[in-house]
Amino acid sequence: MSDETKPGLKSPLRRKLLMGMAALPAVSMLGRPAFADVPATSAVNTTGLAVTDSEVTVGILHSVTGTMAISETGSVEAEKLAIEQINAAGGVLGRKIKFIQEDGASDWPTFAEKAKKLLVNDKCAAVMGCWTSASRKAVLPVFEQYNGMLYYPTFYEGLEQSKNVIYTGQEATQQIIAGLDWVNKTKGAKSFYLLGSDYIWPRTSNKIARKHIENHLQGCKVVGEEYFPLGSTQFNSVINKIKLTKPDVIYAIIVGGSNVAFYKQLKAAGIDLSKQTLLTISVTEDEIDGIGGENIAGAYACMKYFQSLDNPNNKAFVPAFKKMWGEKTVIGDVTQAAYLGPWLWKLTVEKAGSFDIDKIAAASPGVEFKGAPEGYVRIHENHHLWSKTRVGRAKADGQYELIYETADLVEPDPFPKGYQ
Amino acid sequence: MINSRFFNRSELLGFLALAVLLLLILPLSLDIFRLNLVAKYLTYAFVGIGLVLCWGYGGILSLGQGVFFGLGGYCMAMYLKLEASSVANTKIQSTPGIPDFMDWNQLTSLPFFWKPFHSFPVTLLAILLVPAFFALIIGAAMFKRRVGGVYFAIITQAIAAILTILIVGQQGYTGGINGITDLRTLHGWDIRTDHAKFILYFVEVVLLFGCIVAAQFIRLTKLGRILVAMREQEDRVRFSGYSVANFKIFAFCAAAVFAAIGGAMFTLEVGFMSPSFVGIVPSIEMVIYTAVGGRMSIFGAVWGALLVNFAKTSLSESFPQLWLFGLGALFIAVVLAFPNGLSGIWADHIQPRIDRLLSSRKSKSATGMIADGAPAE
Numbered sequence: 001m002s003d004e005t006k007p008g009l010k011s012p013l014r015r016k017l018l019m020g021m022a023a024l025p026a027v028s029m030l031g032r033p034a035f036a037d038v039p040a041t042s043a044v045n046t047t048g049l050a051v052t053d054s055e056v057t058v059g060i061l062h063s064v065t066g067t068m069a070i071s072e073t074g075s076v077e078a079e080k081l082a083i084e085q086i087n088a089a090g091g092v093l094g095r096k097i098k099f100i101q102e103d104g105a106s107d108w109p110t111f112a113e114k115a116k117k118l119l120v121n122d123k124c125a126a127v128m129g130c131w132t133s134a135s136r137k138a139v140l141p142v143f144e145q146y147n148g149m150l151y152y153p154t155f156y157e158g159l160e161q162s163k164n165v166i167y168t169g170q171e172a173t174q175q176i177i178a179g180l181d182w183v184n185k186t187k188g189a190k191s192f193y194l195l196g197s198d199y200i201w202p203r204t205s206n207k208i209a210r211k212h213i214e215n216h217l218q219g220c221k222v223v224g225e226e227y228f229p230l231g232s233t234q235f236n237s238v239i240n241k242i243k244l245t246k247p248d249v250i251y252a253i254i255v256g257g258s259n260v261a262f263y264k265q266l267k268a269a270g271i272d273l274s275k276q277t278l279l280t281i282s283v284t285e286d287e288i289d290g291i292g293g294e295n296i297a298g299a300y301a302c303m304k305y306f307q308s309l310d311n312p313n314n315k316a317f318v319p320a321f322k323k324m325w326g327e328k329t330v331i332g333d334v335t336q337a338a339y340l341g342p343w344l345w346k347l348t349v350e351k352a353g354s355f356d357i358d359k360i361a362a363a364s365p366g367v368e369f370k371g372a373p374e375g376y377v378r379i380h381e382n383h384h385l386w387s388k389t390r391v392g393r394a395k396a397d398g399q400y401e402l403i404y405e406t407a408d409l410v411e412p413d414p415f416p417k418g419y420q
Numbered sequence: 421m422i423n424s425r426f427f428n429r430s431e432l433l434g435f436l437a438l439a440v441l442l443l444l445i446l447p448l449s450l451d452i453f454r455l456n457l458v459a460k461y462l463t464y465a466f467v468g469i470g471l472v473l474c475w476g477y478g479g480i481l482s483l484g485q486g487v488f489f490g491l492g493g494y495c496m497a498m499y500l501k502l503e504a505s506s507v508a509n510t511k512i513q514s515t516p517g518i519p520d521f522m523d524w525n526q527l528t529s530l531p532f533f534w535k536p537f538h539s540f541p542v543t544l545l546a547i548l549l550v551p552a553f554f555a556l557i558i559g560a561a562m563f564k565r566r567v568g569g570v571y572f573a574i575i576t577q578a579i580a581a582i583l584t585i586l587i588v589g590q591q592g593y594t595g596g597i598n599g600i601t602d603l604r605t606l607h608g609w610d611i612r613t614d615h616a617k618f619i620l621y622f623v624e625v626v627l628l629f630g631c632i633v634a635a636q637f638i639r640l641t642k643l644g645r646i647l648v649a650m651r652e653q654e655d656r657v658r659f660s661g662y663s664v665a666n667f668k669i670f671a672f673c674a675a676a677v678f679a680a681i682g683g684a685m686f687t688l689e690v691g692f693m694s695p696s697f698v699g700i701v702p703s704i705e706m707v708i709y710t711a712v713g714g715r716m717s718i719f720g721a722v723w724g725a726l727l728v729n730f731a732k733t734s735l736s737e738s739f740p741q742l743w744l745f746g747l748g749a750l751f752i753a754v755v756l757a758f759p760n761g762l763s764g765i766w767a768d769h770i771q772p773r774i775d776r777l778l779s780s781r782k783s784k785s786a787t788g789m790i791a792d793g794a795p796a797e
Contacts (some may be wrong), residue, residue: 064741103740108599108694110736113457117737120453134598134694141602141691145612159524198589199597204524229585230597415512 038094045355047147050123056095056355058083058342059102059118061129061139066106071256072131074286075153075338076101077325079128082342085320092346093355100124108138115139119146125355126151128341131334133157133200140165147357151341154334155281155303157204158414163361166344167384167412168377169337170304172205173419174410175281177212178389179302182404184217187277189248191223195238197282198227202253205281209251211419223247228254233261239269250278259287263295273298279391284332285398293398305336305374306392306400317373330398336373343369344379376409384412426636430771434719435632442625452614459621459689461729462628463489466682468710468721469635470675475707476715477644478671479651480568484576485679485706487583488551490698492680494587494594495550497693498534499543500603500611519600525592534593540607547684548677555676559669566665568654577700584699599694603687611688624685628722631678635718638674647671679706712754714763723762 041053050057060079062072083097091097100122102114111130118124119142126149130136133156143150143164150165158171183189192213196202206225213220223245226238242250254262259282266273278299285307288296307318307330317339321331344367349355352363365381378386386409392400427435446458467485474480507516513523518530536542558579562572587594595601603611610616638644646667650657658664687693696702713724731750735743758764 065744101740103736103743105736105744108696109460109690109692112690112692113460113733114736116453116456120451137598137601138692138694141612157524159520199591200521200524203591207526229589 039353044093044353045125047356047358048123049125049355049357051095051125051355054095055098056092056125057098057100057122058345059100059122059124059127059129061102061104061111061114061118061127062131063104063106063135064101065103067256068104068106068131068135070290071286071334072104074329074332074335075128075131077329078153078321078331078335078339079342081321081324082339084324086342086346092349093353097342104129104135108134111135112138112142115142115148115150116146119143119148124148125349126345126360128153128338128345130154136160136165149345149357149360151338151345153338153341155337157201158416159204161382161384161414163383164357165383166341166364166379167414168340168344169334169385170387170389170410171384171412171414172201172208173413173416174384174387174389175302175304176205176209178406178410179279179281179300179391180209180212180217182302182391183249183277183279183300184220186404187248189277190220191245191247192220192249192251193223193242193245193247194225194251194253196227196253197230197232197255197258199230202255202282203227205253206251208416208419215418228258230256230258232258235262235265236269239265239271242271243269248277250276252278252280253282254280255282256287257290259283260291263291263299267295273394283394284334285330285400286332286335288394288398289330293394293396296394297396299394300391300403301394301400302389302391303333304387304389305333306390306402307331308392308399309374309390309402311373311375313371313375314373340369340372340377340385343371344377348379378409380412382412382414384414386411426640431636431719435629438719438722439629442628443622447618447621452617455621456617456689457729457733458726459617459624460686461726462624462722463682463686463689464706464709464725464729465628465722466631466685467679467706468713468725469631469718470678471707471710472715472718472721473635473638473647473678474671474675475710476717477639477651478647478668480668480672481573481707482576482672482675482703483573483700483707484578484580484703485675486698486700486703487576487580488555488676488679489683489686489702489706490583490587490693490695491551491554492547492683493687493693493697494600494683495537495543495546495680496684496687497600497603498537499540500606500687501600502530502534502537503606503608504602504604519595520602521595521598521600522592527592531593547680551676551680552673555673556669559672560665563665563668563672568668577703580698580700580703584695587695587698595694597695599692599696601692601694603691606688612691617689620685620688624689627681627685631681632718632722635674635678639718643667643670708751710761712751712761714761714766716760717763717767720761720763720766727762 041051045051060076062076063069064076083099086092087096100118102118104111104114118127128151130139130152131154136152140162144162148164151168152165153168155169155175156171194206194209196206210222213222224241280299280301281303283301318331322329347369348360348364348367351367352359364379364383366379368378370376375388380386389406389410390402391404393403395401447455467489471485474482501519505517505519510516510520513520515523515528518527562575588597605611646657646662650664650667654664709725709728710721712728714720732747735746754761
């Protein structure tokens, strides 16, 4: 990662100035780049998107109310930060980004309604949004019908690929396989107990994990697999089963508020995570905020980004984020993936030389973002990202300590053969 | 006494005003996106009409109408999903020809209860009969044992919660929390195009007026009078020799069928169905639409559904982070200040003024113009 690849972080004063300009349309007109190579709107926008000579409109579609608000707020913040930085660095094809934010209200049909509004009414050139699989499934037909472009930040179950979506989080195999290989090799783990919340992402992920454990890891087996309704807070019976079966690894994909109950009850039952290996793919720094670092310290998480990553991009990104949103904010995997969305879109538009959705969709494969806080990423032909997979160990202060990372980028494989 | 005319003058006016608004003004003035939103709002009006009958007139407060809305919607969604899951469309799956979520959940054949939904006529019948049958069972179990009032409301809530958990838990059979998504054609007709949305809107409005007329008919027959009598003095009706339970069951079933029609239209308009319309929160929201519109007025229910949902959309577009508070305040204000909802405001404040204007002009007496929807004292 070379230095010239840092995202456009200027001096704080300059950033403030440009922020003020973006807030005042009249001033931002003056702020238009003076150089002459801004291409004509008619040339870069042939399909009637909301692009003018000085501005381009994108949508932000997340839940800021309802049960998902706590998870999605980080994504909204990251997207706004990226947009502000892009504007400070001159915008996209010489145009400032203006965003329209809509609230999905943790309600899937509302997501569909708002997605339609952003595409049909506001003619957004791109939409950064969605978090849960259910909301993505609800908006996908809308994006395909009205030919929009969605940048989707969450790690998810795969089994999907669309011309109209760029998946900036990891799909299931990227997140799972490297982690299982690592725990098998370094911890000598042979027996696994799979846990999950009861919906498509944990179920699909555990299916992939089981196939990998049984078919690809020598002499390894799954000794239990259980699911809990979303929001469930009763884990005592499964904790007792875990104590009886004594698996080498507890593999946990429990989401949202259930995590708090799960880790507290695990601790109360006397399972010491410094001795019992627990590997999760669903607990980011955001979740630890709720669980409490002391309750989860010692657990391993496998994802692509931790706030503590030590690279120049991340060292610029974390302070910029905290400066904009407060010292106490934490940055989890999905927040970082959301930050990639506006940047990848900008780079793709500039590669395509056009805002047209068809041209962006075609130009996306091969687009690289060297300024990513997680390091280098590149868009694959299947619209997912090549990215590294990392294992971190939770500390009592709520941060992860990086333990392992794959040597190379892991190829995204949303329809894995032999794992279905 | 039964009114000799089907609609009295003010109701006829209300009917015409609604018809002009829905059939002329809105389609001519709104673009297809907004018109489709209106169509979505109107699906809740079906539920509202049912609630007016069963709650406003019959005094049976059901906090579980989402169950019937959902059953109707799921019946329609199952048919549409099977049509969208043709072998050609699903060849990427390990078992082509079954819905995608079944494939993800390692099902290898279509469950038996999905099979009837290959047929369109059967689906249409199921949309009406499944919720009616379900309501019949609940109603018979409750009303025959004289469970009523708050207890009934609580039980309907519990049923809404149970059905949600069932749908979420059995995701291989129901699509789980994602619901049934990516619906494409109805009997070979693509429902996603603008043209189709336009036609569906009119189909829905015509159905809505059909339901309004049906509800009005029920209200004006002896049956409607017995419902009101039952609400006011259940024991007297019982001692007069009527089977109170049967009348209640009928009102509850009728409300269920209306809600199911709304649910089926919802699936067509929005293009998917999910458990988030079945549970406790949407069920209570549906009661709120009716309360805001006025639980004694069929037209009030339609206006309530339209206005509250319109407020929901426009508030959330303008104030993404604060809109829920605004909406909550609106509900509290309406219920505190106008317990009979919008139709109460109309009947108490606006209608008398119009009458006075008319009567002074035509020097005709406006006696007998007590609002028909006012609760019997």
